[in-house]
Amino acid sequence: MNYFVDENGYYGEFGGAYIPEMLYPNVEELRLKYVQIMQEPSFQKEFQSLLKEYVGRPTPLYFAKRLSEKSNTKIYLKREDLCHTGAHKVNNTIGQILMAKRLGKNRIIAETGAGQHGVATATVCALMGLECIVYMGEIDIARQAPNVARMKMLGATVVPALSGSRTLKDATNEAIRDWINNPVDTHYIIGSVVGPHPYPDMVARFQSVISEEMKWQLKEKEGKENPDYVIACVGGGSNAAGAFYHYLDEESVQLIAVEAAGLGVNSGESAATSVLGNEGIIHGSKTLLMQTKDGQITEPYSISAGLDYPGVGPLHAHLCKSKRAEFISITDAEAMQAGLDLCKLEGIIPAIESSHALAVFNSKTFKENDVVVLNLSGRGDKDLDTYIKYFKL
Amino acid sequence: MNRINNKLQESKKLLSIYFTAGFPTLTDTVSIIEKLEKSGVDMIEIGLPFSDPLADGPTIQASSTTALNNGMTTSVLFDQLKDIRKTVSIPLIIMGYFNPMMQYGIEEFCKKCAEIGIDGLIIPDLPVNEYNDNFKVIFEKYGLINVFLITPQTSDERIKFIDEISNGFIYMVSSASVTGSKNSFGAVQNEYFKRISAMNLKAPQIIGFGISNAATFQQATKFAKGAIIGSAFVNHLSQNGVNSIDKFVSAILKD
Numbered sequence: 001m002n003y004f005v006d007e008n009g010y011y012g013e014f015g016g017a018y019i020p021e022m023l024y025p026n027v028e029e030l031r032l033k034y035v036q037i038m039q040e041p042s043f044q045k046e047f048q049s050l051l052k053e054y055v056g057r058p059t060p061l062y063f064a065k066r067l068s069e070k071s072n073t074k075i076y077l078k079r080e081d082l083c084h085t086g087a088h089k090v091n092n093t094i095g096q097i098l099m100a101k102r103l104g105k106n107r108i109i110a111e112t113g114a115g116q117h118g119v120a121t122a123t124v125c126a127l128m129g130l131e132c133i134v135y136m137g138e139i140d141i142a143r144q145a146p147n148v149a150r151m152k153m154l155g156a157t158v159v160p161a162l163s164g165s166r167t168l169k170d171a172t173n174e175a176i177r178d179w180i181n182n183p184v185d186t187h188y189i190i191g192s193v194v195g196p197h198p199y200p201d202m203v204a205r206f207q208s209v210i211s212e213e214m215k216w217q218l219k220e221k222e223g224k225e226n227p228d229y230v231i232a233c234v235g236g237g238s239n240a241a242g243a244f245y246h247y248l249d250e251e252s253v254q255l256i257a258v259e260a261a262g263l264g265v266n267s268g269e270s271a272a273t274s275v276l277g278n279e280g281i282i283h284g285s286k287t288l289l290m291q292t293k294d295g296q297i298t299e300p301y302s303i304s305a306g307l308d309y310p311g312v313g314p315l316h317a318h319l320c321k322s323k324r325a326e327f328i329s330i331t332d333a334e335a336m337q338a339g340l341d342l343c344k345l346e347g348i349i350p351a352i353e354s355s356h357a358l359a360v361f362n363s364k365t366f367k368e369n370d371v372v373v374l375n376l377s378g379r380g381d382k383d384l385d386t387y388i389k390y391f392k393l
Numbered sequence: 394m395n396r397i398n399n400k401l402q403e404s405k406k407l408l409s410i411y412f413t414a415g416f417p418t419l420t421d422t423v424s425i426i427e428k429l430e431k432s433g434v435d436m437i438e439i440g441l442p443f444s445d446p447l448a449d450g451p452t453i454q455a456s457s458t459t460a461l462n463n464g465m466t467t468s469v470l471f472d473q474l475k476d477i478r479k480t481v482s483i484p485l486i487i488m489g490y491f492n493p494m495m496q497y498g499i500e501e502f503c504k505k506c507a508e509i510g511i512d513g514l515i516i517p518d519l520p521v522n523e524y525n526d527n528f529k530v531i532f533e534k535y536g537l538i539n540v541f542l543i544t545p546q547t548s549d550e551r552i553k554f555i556d557e558i559s560n561g562f563i564y565m566v567s568s569a570s571v572t573g574s575k576n577s578f579g580a581v582q583n584e585y586f587k588r589i590s591a592m593n594l595k596a597p598q599i600i601g602f603g604i605s606n607a608a609t610f611q612q613a614t615k616f617a618k619g620a621i622i623g624s625a626f627v628n629h630l631s632q633n634g635v636n637s638i639d640k641f642v643s644a645i646l647k648d
Contacts, residue, residue: 016520016523017520018491018518018519018520018523019447019518019520020447020448020517020518020542021517021520021521021541021542021543021544021547021566022448022542022544022546022566022569022570022571024520024546024547024551025546025547025548163451163454163455163458164444164445164454164458169445170445173445173446173447176447177447177448177449177450177571180447180448180569180570180571181569181570181571182569183544183546183569184546184569279495280492280495280496281490281491281492281495281518282445282492283445283447284447284518291492291496293496294466294467294468294493294496294497295443295467295492295493295494295495295496295497296443296444296461296493297444297445297492298444
């Protein structure tokens, strides 16, 4: 089984580029050039140097002793929460801003839900001195005020998405419309492994530094590159794509993708796309998505804004359908408790997205000598308000 | 022969009108179509509303949201249109995004279109290669014309390819933009219209996006076979309902 993108932009039956003709020249230009540009020595040199000096990579692979004791297995945390800006998102925005420069684009647009990708994009635009416009659902702007302020401080213009449900999917629609209206000077930095080919593959490649580091770090600590399990949360799926990437062909490594069940998979308030979704087209990609029987895209729910997306990247749809990865759904309550547990056990406040992955240790039993790597995708500072309200702190 | 091809052979310049099915109210569909034909419109694009219309500007987005809230679905639309050929004879095209059609089942969708007497489809997010590889056979089996788009950014080479595979007309997007009204076209548009006109394509071109009044209609049809008005008509419907459709159309076609 091939788990990587094929020459037509598909992962198995998922992927492709279902885009209006207006976007064809931009997407085609990217498709023809992205691999070549990424492989240029000068690109790699600049990318690696920024990851090291600016992002703070490599991020530690930390043996979580007390969490391991509690869960009776051997747990390593890949500390993406220690990246500059507080999450893995910046790995991709660094890569894409360098790509944009080489494509001669001087205006950057992005979508954001919780604001993490918007902040990561605003950050690299400030770094490179490029104009930055971030689309964000009107509802998300109201509930993520600190990140809106961050983006503004970094010099970005935050444009409210007023259409549809006024959240992430609508912000993505607005960003795509902006790209249609500005086809010449603009690059669209998509924040996850979603969208038309080549975005899912390009973003996965930029995030693959996560599993690349895991391999040599684990070799140092355990004497072997491969763990028994890799666990990551999945909204669109960029941190999971990065954490799985170099293990996709290592069939002995079991991959666990954790989705947000919200108030419960069958509650009507959920974002568990692998369970509730079926095949369709969202944001230019054929994948699994949550929709009505008439094919209207529905609004998901999760306490975690980063997992609150009605689709999933085509790579993950393929991993799910081919059963290469096990998909587990975690409720708000399970995630919040697991997040609080990590604070008390390890002194690490995780992002609520990552807390969903952590909750797997309460619902699945691992063997005592299993080596489990969990991608701690982000830190919880941005979620303090939610933690405070939830636990009445 | 398909009604679209017959219409394209007429010597006149063609006016095509788009509206979103289920807007302003759920049951306006048939009455809008009948009134458009009586007013002298040559062709109609019936918009199948979608929750996430990527290529549309605020006017059509808002009409789609209203239509969906009103209860419009693919099945409801087909049901409303089941007797449309008893009263209407001009070409009818369904314009919509691919996902709702996919969920209905592409073959089933095409079959239903053929039964009703729909002549063609415009699906902005179904790319040319996907259509050619997977759906062309089905569309042709049911006698449906698929209409492709070109834009000012489309290369000459690709325009020639699209011309080759078009069996109706080419939908020529007037400028790099989502749908929405403009009051006039500038020099850039004129250059683009002239450039395409000079290519002597086999498929006639009909210009859409940004046509809103008699001036833009005339400017566009100076170079192309026809023009399509969408957002301006949807705006008219939201302000006037279905009552003065004839006035809207005659203002476009005056002199």
